[in-house]
Amino acid sequence: MRREDLASRLSDIEQRLRLRSPDEVMQLERLGSLHASRLSFVRSLVRQMARQRWQISTIRFDLDAEGHGIAIYRLQTPWARYHGVIFSQPLDDAARSDRVIAEAWDATFGVVEGDVDDSLLDHMAANVPLQEAGRQHPRLLVLSRANRSLRNFAAFLDALSAGRQPDPTWLTRVGYLYRTTAVYGNGKFGIADFDRLKHNPDFQRPFSAQMLAVYLLRHFSIEQIEHMARAKAPGRAVAMATPLRRYLGIGNSTGLGMAPFLINHPQLIQRWIESREQALAQVSGQVPGEPDRQRLLTLIARAEQHMAQTVTEDTKQSARNRDTASALPAVRAWLEQVPLTDELWQELIDWSRQTLSLEAQELIHTLLLEIYPKIVDPFEDRMGVKESLELTPDMPLIRLKQSIETHYDWALRHDFEDPDERYWFWYRSMEKEEPRLGVRDVEPGADRELKLAIAARVADTHKVIDDFLTTHPRALVVEFLIHHPRHKDIIRRIQSMAETPFGEIRANLWARDMKPVHILRTKLSFFGASRFDPKSDRWVRITLFQGAPLVEELNAKPCDLIEFDDWSFPLEPSQSAEGTLSEAGAVTRQYAGVST
Amino acid sequence: MKVSYNELQALCRKAFQAMGFEEGDASDAADMVAWMQLYELSGLTALGRGLDFLLEDQDERAPELIYSDGDLAVLDSHGASVLKSSSLALELGFAKARARGLAVIKIRHCHNRQLIMGYLARLAGRGMNVTAFWRNAQAPDSGKMNDTPLIEQVVGFRAGSSVPEIRVYAVHEVPEENEPNDGVTLIMANHVDLLPSLRSEYQLDLLARHQESDLLACRERAMQQGIEVDEGLWVRLKSLATRLLVESTETSRSGAGAGSNDND
Numbered sequence: 037m038r039r040e041d042l043a044s045r046l047s048d049i050e051q052r053l054r055l056r057s058p059d060e061v062m063q064l065e066r067l068g069s070l071h072a073s074r075l076s077f078v079r080s081l082v083r084q085m086a087r088q089r090w091q092i093s094t095i096r097f098d099l100d101a102e103g104h105g106i107a108i109y110r111l112q113t114p115w116a117r118y119h120g121v122i123f124s125q126p127l128d129d130a131a132r133s134d135r136v137i138a139e140a141w142d143a144t145f146g147v148v149e150g151d152v153d154d155s156l157l158d159h160m161a162a163n164v165p166l167q168e169a170g171r172q173h174p175r176l177l178v179l180s181r182a183n184r185s186l187r188n189f190a191a192f193l194d195a196l197s198a199g200r201q202p203d204p205t206w207l208t209r210v211g212y213l214y215r216t217t218a219v220y221g222n223g224k225f226g227i228a229d230f231d232r233l234k235h236n237p238d239f240q241r242p243f244s245a246q247m248l249a250v251y252l253l254r255h256f257s258i259e260q261i262e263h264m265a266r267a268k269a270p271g272r273a274v275a276m277a278t279p280l281r282r283y284l285g286i287g288n289s290t291g292l293g294m295a296p297f298l299i300n301h302p303q304l305i306q307r308w309i310e311s312r313e314q315a316l317a318q319v320s321g322q323v324p325g326e327p328d329r330q331r332l333l334t335l336i337a338r339a340e341q342h343m344a345q346t347v348t349e350d351t352k353q354s355a356r357n358r359d360t361a362s363a364l365p366a367v368r369a370w371l372e373q374v375p376l377t378d379e380l381w382q383e384l385i386d387w388s389r390q391t392l393s394l395e396a397q398e399l400i401h402t403l404l405l406e407i408y409p410k411i412v413d414p415f416e417d418r419m420g421v422k423e424s425l426e427l428t429p430d431m432p433l434i435r436l437k438q439s440i441e442t443h444y445d446w447a448l449r450h451d452f453e454d455p456d457e458r459y460w461f462w463y464r465s466m467e468k469e470e471p472r473l474g475v476r477d478v479e480p481g482a483d484r485e486l487k488l489a490i491a492a493r494v495a496d497t498h499k500v501i502d503d504f505l506t507t508h509p510r511a512l513v514v515e516f517l518i519h520h521p522r523h524k525d526i527i528r529r530i531q532s533m534a535e536t537p538f539g540e541i542r543a544n545l546w547a548r549d550m551k552p553v554h555i556l557r558t559k560l561s562f563f564g565a566s567r568f569d570p571k572s573d574r575w576v577r578i579t580l581f582q583g584a585p586l587v588e589e590l591n592a593k594p595c596d597l598i599e600f601d602d603w604s605f606p607l608e609p610s611q612s613a614e615g616t617l618s619e620a621g622a623v624t625r626q627y628a629g630v631s632t
Numbered sequence: 633m634k635v636s637y638n639e640l641q642a643l644c645r646k647a648f649q650a651m652g653f654e655e656g657d658a659s660d661a662a663d664m665v666a667w668m669q670l671y672e673l674s675g676l677t678a679l680g681r682g683l684d685f686l687l688e689d690q691d692e693r694a695p696e697l698i699y700s701d702g703d704l705a706v707l708d709s710h711g712a713s714v715l716k717s718s719s720l721a722l723e724l725g726f727a728k729a730r731a732r733g734l735a736v737i738k739i740r741h742c743h744n745r746q747l748i749m750g751y752l753a754r755l756a757g758r759g760m761n762v763t764a765f766w767r768n769a770q771a772p773d774s775g776k777m778n779d780t781p782l783i784e785q786v787v788g789f790r791a792g793s794s795v796p797e798i799r800v801y802a803v804h805e806v807p808e809e810n811e812p813n814d815g816v817t818l819i820m821a822n823h824v825d826l827l828p829s830l831r832s833e834y835q836l837d838l839l840a841r842h843q844e845s846d847l848l849a850c851r852e853r854a855m856q857q858g859i860e861v862d863e864g865l866w867v868r869l870k871s872l873a874t875r876l877l878v879e880s881t882e883t884s885r886s887g888a889g890a891g892s893n894d895n896d
Contacts, residue, residue: 134894174634174858186895210896223636231637232855291888426758430727465888467880472888474878481878487655514723521694521720525656574888 045411046321054317054382058537059446061313067541068554069356069394070561072604073402074409075312078564078580079601080416081247084238085590086600088114092255092587099124101267103260106161108152109252113238118177119148120252121157123165124260132183134217134289137467139169141181143214143256147249149175149228167218168225168468176227177239178249182214185287189213189261192276196265199272201617207283208608209347211567211579213257215287219246242304242420243563250580254286255587278586279609279619285582288565291575292471295555296462298541299488302529303423306539308562311415313538318411319404320382328407329376333368335403335605340364341620342605343399348569356395363396406604425532427524429514433505436513436527440498443534446542447491448498459548462486473552473574489545494530497523566605582606633866634858641666643866644679646873651686653716661715664750669859671795672850673842675747680865682713682744689713695721695739703732709742714816718748722818726755729820740815748816749787749796755820756789756796763788763826766816782806783839786828795847799828800840 046054060066072079084090091112099105109120122145131140144165148156156173163170167181188206192213195202221243222230239245258281265273276284298305322328343361348354370387374380381404388397405412441448450457460473463481476482487493500523504516513531517524533539541558543550551573560568565578583606585594594600607620635643644662653661668675691710695717699706705724709717721739728735745766752762768783781802789796819826878884 129895132895135888171633174636174856183894223638226634226636226639226858229637229855289894424757426754427723429723430730463878464876465880465884466874466877467885469877470888472878472884474884479883481884484876484878512727514720514727518694518697518720518724521657522654523656524654524720525659528656 044322046318050321051314051317054320055313056316059542061309062446062538062540062542064541064543064550064554066394066398067309067558068551069398070558071395071399071402072561072564072566073312073405074412074601074604075315075405075416075419076562076564077241077243077247077419078251078584079604080241080413080419081244081251082584082603083413083416083597083601084244086585086594086597089593091591092252093591094259095119097259097263099260099263101264102126103264106157107256107259108157109255111248111252115236115238117150118238118248119150119152120249120256121146121148121152121160121164122253122256123161125165127183129186134183134215135291136168136218136293136470138217140165141167141217142184143253144181145249145253145256146172146176146180146227147178147245147252148173149177149232170225172224172226174226174228177233177245178219178221179225179227180216180219180246180249180253182216182253182286183289185210185213185215192261193264193268196262196276197269197273199269199274201274201277201280201611201615204280204283204609204611204617207280207285207582208345210287211283211285211582212254212287213261213284214253215289215577216250216253217289218293219249219288221246240420241416242308247563247580250286250288251584254284254581254584257286258284258586277609277617279617281586282583282603282619283606283609285566285579285584287577287579288560288563289575289577290556290560292462292473292552292556294559295552296471296486296488298555298559299490299545301423302533302539303421303425303536305541305558306533306536307419307421309538310536311418312405315405315412315415316385316401319408320385322381322408322411323378324376324380326376329371329380331407332403333371335406336364336368336371336400338607339399339403339605341607342566345608346567348567350570353568353570356393359393360396360399363392364399367392367396367400402604409598409601425525425528427513427517427528428531429512429517431513431531433501433511433513433516434509436531437498437501437505439534440494440501440530443537444494444498444530444540446540447494450491450495450544450547452492452495452544452546456548457544458492458546460546460550462488462545476546490526490529490540491542491544492546493526497526497530633861633863635861635866636858637666637670637854640669640676640859640861643869643873646876647869648715650872650875657716657719660719660751663754664715664747667750667753668747669861670851670854671842671847672854673746673749673798675750676861676865678744678747679715680862682715682747683865683868685743686713686715689716697724698740700724703728703735704737705735706738706740708740711741711743711814713744714739714742714748714751715744717742718816719751722748722751722755725818725820726758726760729760729822733823734819734821737818737820738815739818742814742816745814745816746785749798752787752789752796752818753794756791756793759791759822761789761791761821761824761826763819763828764816765818767813781837788825788827790825790827790844793844795844795851796842797827797844798840798842799838802837802839804835804837 093110095110096108104124107122111118124143127142146164159173191206192202233239262275343357346357388400461476461482465472553570553573560578567579569577583603609617610620641662644665645658648658648661665675665679693710696708707721725735725737755762764787785800787796787798
């Protein structure tokens with residue numbers, strides 16, 4: 037019997053009893069400490085691609101010596117056919133910006149449902165490079181753009197064209213040749229609504245089409261740099277070695293623009309966090325065997341090395357990485373010393389909570405999820421939801437007040453009269469609607485504030501309800517709203533979210549000490565980001581798909597899907613004295629003999 | 633030009649906010665317009681007709697509850713668009729119907745009545761059978777033979793259905809009592825269907841009949857091909873939406889927290 041077949045699902049009641057409290061989970065700093073896990077969207081996509089034998093082929097690759105031109109990739113799934121169309125064009129250094137206010141990029145691309153005929157290609161060629169300024173075709177599922185990492189590009193081109201492998205430390209410092217600066221889905225600028233995909237088994241999970249676009253760009257980046265090396269030095273250039281190709285990801289540069297999404301989609305966030313927490317609750321109740329303990333120890337060792345190889349100039353994040361990496365030997369020692377009890381995983385979680393930093397705690401959770409695929413992976417199908425915030429107009433107002441005090445008590449703990457608790461306001465700028473933060477009473481624009489500070493709004497509504505109840509103690513919610521209609525949307529949100537405790541980030545987004553980068557990391561961890569590299573407390577670069585299987589490995593229809601899926605926390609390939617690169621850190625291969 | 637549903641909803645919401653709608657009213661109004669457009673029921677045309685009125689309407693009075701008992705309520709919208717004034721009246725009807733099994737709501741003095749359909753779809757989605765009835769503007773000298781006929785519109789949603797049955801018809805036998813009518817009457821029932829079915833003993837000309845299956849086909853078309861919108865109106869909505877944006881300065885540029893150079 038395979039080891040994982042010994043795992044069994046806990047009952048719903050036991051799962052509920054083991055769930056962590058939302059007060060703990062939904063704290064902003066903890067959310068900002070999450071790591072990618074096997075439930076992250078890039079991992080789910082790669083598993084799905086392998087399981088269903090998706091095939092990717094190049095149907096056009098017209099690039100000049102500088103790598104400029106058009107590439108088209110075909111994706112065939114059992115269900116349908118799609119195409120990734122990439123436009124690569126010259127870009128002045130002066131125009132290269134990762135911000136949304138940029139107007140040109142090194143590469144722009146889209147994923148199309150169905151075939152690409154000449155007319156669609158003409159339309160795309162005229163509009164995709166313009167991104168937001170274009171009018172995009174409704175068959176585009178994803179619209180995106182990316183800029184080159186100039187240093188890595190130059191280093192890789194020099195090495196490959198000189199007939200040698202690039203030094204892998206380049207990718208340890210910055211794990212990609214391209215970084216995306218926006219990956220649009222769901223109807224933006226005329227592309228297809230997400231609703232179009234609701235019966236499409238390939239991309240009905242949130243952000244799976246966007247992740248595919250990024251995966252195709254990664255493949256393009258490999259093919260493009262090899263093409264450029266061949267053009268520069270025909271006969272001498274070499275292809276990139278497989279371990280290095282694997283170690284190459286795609287970067288992403290993210291700013292405040294991501295923050296409103298998490299506030300404006302509480303039901304979706306609820307599904308993501310709740311699924312992760314339910315999976316963790318399930319895992320915490322599994323009775324471990326010695327092979328499970330050994331596998332976790334190996335994963336911790338790999339993560340430790342990965343953290344030690346994670347480079348950032350940000351001093352705070354560097355310190356957090358160091359803390360995490362330096363705590364892991366103690367975790368391994370603890371695991372090796374304690375007896376193998378039935379409650380070992382719960383004991384590990386409890387011990388971690390008492391002794392480790394938030395990032396280290398969440399890393400342990402991520403690694404625990406890793407060792408129980410049969411328990412955890414079904415949760416990936418629960419990540420989507422049909423969003424709808426609705427009123428319950430016939431609810432007695434007193435019950436709504438009680439509900440706020442029970443489920444939104446965290447929102448009532450702040451003193452919004454305190455200038456430090458109402459310091460920031462969020463707004464959109466005239467410049468391409470870029471979201472920004474301003475200082476209240478100092479900078480202009482507070483009159484056009486984005487209503488993202490849910491805590492402040494709930495507290496305001498609670499106060500008005502309290503006053504109303506003194507004169508209308510038996511009122512219904514709808515009667516209150518007829519007198520105070522401005523509270524309609526926040527009451528709708530409270531009523532819809534009260535019973536779903538993992539949807540609201542429990543923080544005051546006005547507070548002077550609030551760090552938006554935590555909000556960004558929350559979402560990026562669900563995407564599957566690694567190597568968090570904050571450029572400020574509002575701006576972060578990350579890497580996606582580093583270590584992921586390659587297109588050629590996917591096309592070869594892998595037999596061992598567990599091994600194919602084993603690419604979290606990738607390590608720098610090791611280089612022999614002769615310069616030969618070899619992959620480091622595969623866990624499943626080491627433990628392939630464990631299953632019986 | 634073609635736009636996506638999400639894009640249409642988002643732009644309308646911003647435009648309504650820019651017009652001074654409260655956050656909740658803006659998203660409700662946007663949903664109502666986008667819903668109509670999704671089902672090819674000319675939501676944007678109706679909005680376009682009412683846009684100047686909405687922009688000029690400075691009457692800040694909220695809809696006034698004139699009468700209410702257990703299963704009946706009458707509200708006065710004071711001439712406001714249903715986009716701004718109807719959602720809470722409808723929620724009141726919903727609450728009464730849930731309590732009493734059936735409720736009747738009359739909203740007097742309101743504009744853009746056909747746009748109310750989008751919100752009715754929401755109530756139906758929450759398990760309520762809903763029928764709305766209104767008469768279009770009266771023809772001059774109505775009641776005389778050969779005049780422009782009186783037009784009535786009935787929209788019925790089955791509980792749980794995302795699309796209604798719609799009947800629009802002309803009535804030739806105009807009654808003696810024919811006061812101008814700018815209201816809409818709604819019936820909500822918790823337990824029974826209220827779908828419209830025209831009676832044959834009256835002289836009625838069916839002007840439009842939208843069945844559930846037709847409307848679902850419209851939706852599918854919109855998802856596949858995008859939604860057709862008038863470019864002029866789209867530009868106008870975009871221009872309105874910019875009122876929410878804050879002018880950019882050097883200080884505000886740094887407020888995004890990004891670096892200025894990405895040539896690394």
